[in-house]
Amino acid sequence: MASGIPPQVHAPQARAGQVLRRWKLWLIPGVLSALVALVLSLLYMGGILTPQDDLHRMPIALVDADAGPPLPGQSAPLGAQVTDAVAAGTPPGQVQWRRVSRAEAQEQLASGRVYGALVVPEDFSRTVAGLVSDQSSARPVLLTLTNPGVGSLASSLASQITQQAAHRSSLAIGQQLTSAAPNASATAKLLLADPADVQVQQGHPIARHTGLGLSAFYYTLLLVLAGFLSANLVHNGVDTALGYADSEIGPWHTRRPTVPINRTQTLIVKMEMTAGLSAVTTTMIMVATIGILGMDAPHLPLLWLFSFAACATVGLGAQAINAAFGSLGQLVAMFVFIALALPSSGATIPLQATPSFYRFLGAFEPMRQVAGGVRAILYFDAQADAGLTRAWVMIGVGFVVALAFGFAMTTYYDRKGLHRMVPAPS
Numbered sequence: 094m095a096s097g098i099p100p101q102v103h104a105p106q107a108r109a110g111q112v113l114r115r116w117k118l119w120l121i122p123g124v125l126s127a128l129v130a131l132v133l134s135l136l137y138m139g140g141i142l143t144p145q146d147d148l149h150r151m152p153i154a155l156v157d158a159d160a161g162p163p164l165p166g167q168s169a170p171l172g173a174q175v176t177d178a179v180a181a182g183t184p185p186g187q188v189q190w191r192r193v194s195r196a197e198a199q200e201q202l203a204s205g206r207v208y209g210a211l212v213v214p215e216d217f218s219r220t221v222a223g224l225v226s227d228q229s230s231a232r233p234v235l236l237t238l239t240n241p242g243v244g245s246l247a248s249s250l251a252s253q254i255t256q257q258a259a260h261r262s263s264l265a266i267g268q269q270l271t272s273a274a275p276n277a278s279a280t281a282k283l284l285l286a287d288p289a290d291v292q293v294q295q296g297h298p299i300a301r302h303t304g305l306g307l308s309a310f311y312y313t314l315l316l317v318l319a320g321f322l323s324a325n326l327v328h329n330g331v332d333t334a335l336g337y338a339d340s341e342i343g344p345w346h347t348r349r350p351t352v353p354i355n356r357t358q359t360l361i362v363k364m365e366m367t368a369g370l371s372a373v374t375t376t377m378i379m380v381a382t383i384g385i386l387g388m389d390a391p392h393l394p395l396l397w398l399f400s401f402a403a404c405a406t407v408g409l410g411a412q413a414i415n416a417a418f419g420s421l422g423q424l425v426a427m428f429v430f431i432a433l434a435l436p437s438s439g440a441t442i443p444l445q446a447t448p449s450f451y452r453f454l455g456a457f458e459p460m461r462q463v464a465g466g467v468r469a470i471l472y473f474d475a476q477a478d479a480g481l482t483r484a485w486v487m488i489g490v491g492f493v494v495a496l497a498f499g500f501a502m503t504t505y506y507d508r509k510g511l512h513r514m515v516p517a518p519s
Contacts, residue, residue, distance in 0.1 A: 125424070133432055140436040144250065144446035148187040151445040153251050154198035154210035154238075155179060155190040159217045164225070166273075171221055171266065172213040175235070178265060179211060179258040188254060202240050202296040204479040205468065208443065209251030210238040210296055211258060224281075224288055225270055235259040235289045238296030241306040242472030247443035248306065256291055263289035299472050300389035308388050309468040310440035315382070316400055316467075317460050319374040320367075320407030321430050325423055327366045327408075328415045331359065337513055356503035356513065360416045364409050364499070371405035392475045399470060399484070403463040406491045410459070413499025434460035440468070462487035 112118060159172025167174075180190045191198075191207060201207040213235060220233035237255035239248045270285040299306060332338035336351035379397060382388045390396055407430055414429065415422035437444070437454035444455045455461040466484025473479035 129424075132428075136432055136436050140447045140451045141442055144246070144442055147446055147448050148250075149445050149449070149452065150186060150189040151247075151251060151254070151443065152189045152191060152201075152207045153255060154201055154207045155192050156195050156198045156210060156212040157192070158195050158215045159213045160215040161218050162222075164218060164222055170218040172217055175213050175217075175262045175266070176211075178262055182258060182261055183254070198238070199296065202238060203473060204476045205240065205243050205473050206478070207251075208240055208243050208247045208445075209255050210240075211255040212236040212238060221266070221270070221288060224285060225273065232284070232290040233288055235263065235291050237291060237293050239293065240297050241295065241303075242297055242299045242468065243306070244310070244440060244443060245305045245307060246441060247446070250443070250446055252293060256293065259289060259291040260287075263287050263291065297472075302387050302389040303471065306472070307441070308382075309464060309471050310438065312378070312382060312388070312400075312471070313403075313438070313440060313460060313464040313467050314435075315378050316375070316404045316463060317407050317430055317434065319378060320371060320404040321411050321426065323370050323374055323404075324363075324367050324408040324411035324415070324426075327363050327370065328412060328423075331363050331366070335359065355507045356416065356511075357500060357507055359513075360412065360499055360503045363412045363416075364496075367408035367412055368405045371401055371408055375401045375404050390471055392470050395475055396467075396470050399466050399481075399488075402485075402488050402492075403459075403466070406488050406495065407459055407463075409495040409499070410491060413495045413502070416499050417502040430459060434458045437461055438464050440464040457487070459487075459491055462491075 155176050157172040157176040159170040159175075161170035163170050176192065180192075183190070191201070193201065195212060198207070198210045198212070202210060214233075217233045217235075220231055223231065224233070237252055237259060239252045241248045264287055267286040267288055270288060271282055302308070304311065329338065333340045334349060335354060336349040339346060339348045341347075375397060378400065379390075379393075383390045383393070411422075411426040411430065414426040418425050433454055436442075436447070437451045437458045438460040439447075439455055440460070444452045444461075462484050465480030466488075469475055469479035469481040469484070475481055
């Protein structure tokens with residue numbers, strides 16, 4: 094049987110300097126390297142430099158629980174005035190203030206549907222009235238609630254917004270109070286000028302071993318990388334085993350006899366191996382992150398099943414791209430699953446604080462969908478409306494697209510007679 098290794102030809106060996114002087118050798122690697130560096134720099138840095146300037150409808154709950162009574166001369170408790178001023182005082186389009194009850198706000202915090210909350214407590218007007226009448230020295234409280242489960246930066250941005258809004262409201266109320274109490278003492282006027290005590294609390298606490306809300310992102314990154322890398326290892330390994338690629342380990346170079354097999358059958362082999370190995374890689378990720386490192390992770394069976402589906406779908410997508418684009422497939426897949434996916438994942442910087450291009454990518458890029466599902470399982474009790482339902486649907490869509498695209502391309506190539514290589518004679 095033929096070995097598939099070209100016969101040795103005794104000819105003068107070229108030297109490195111001769112090869113390097115060939116400008117065509119530099120052309121394709123040089124152009125591709127420059128473009129990849131340029132595009133990656135624009136993609137990664139373009140989404141993180143000005144999150145405050147790129148705010149777009151960040152969801153924050155606004156709660157008026159003030160039970161009154163109204164201050165003298167007022168027709169309603171101060172809570173209504175505060176919440177109206179907060180909603181009107183934010184630049185249009187930056188924040189999506191959701192006027193809800195305290196219970197509804199807590200529910201939305203617990204499902205990750207809002208990134209924070211500003212609460213006017215039920216005794217706000219009564220406490221302010223006590224300051225005006227000198228019957229109390231207790232300051233009225235405006236409460237800002239954080240949601241670390243949506244990510245540390247998202248929660249921090251929402252907290253900054255709510256605290257700034259609360260301080261503005263306190264100063265506005267202070268102007269009214271000082272003008273209404275011209276005979277107050279100097280100490281009272283100082284207290285009335287900025288009466289509200291803005292307090293920050295966690296609206297939906299998360300467990301300690303969660304990386305301050307970043308464990309979902311890094312766990313997602315592990316799943317995507319595992320699917321992507323496993324697919325490429327299978328792709329290269331199968332091509333080598335079937336004789337369509339050389340094997341080079343250290344100084345040893347071999348090539349197996351070419352196996353006559355068409356592109357479609359080859360893709361079936363690669364996809365089945367990728368799906369099978371996804372169970373192994375998923376298990377190893379959970380053993381490392383949860384078993385060894387102690388990451389807090391409830392709903393372990395559900396987490397494993399979701400992780401396996403996500404990892405396998407990424408791997409099948411990478412195999413489909415490799416089958417369609419050949420040697421360029423790994424670069425294309427890297428952009429699809431890594432380069433474009435990371436800045437549009439919304440896992441570190443919320444999509445509401447990124448330029449519109451990244452919000453567009455986030456609608457379909459796989460890492461965004463996987464991160465939403467992982468976050469729902471880890472932080473929000475696996476609630477369907479916390480992003481888990483959307484994640485399952487998008488994984489299903491990705492699975493179907495990967496199979497349809499991959500087999501459509503290989504079937505087309507096979508029917509056109511575009512064989513990868515003529516089998517070596519036996």
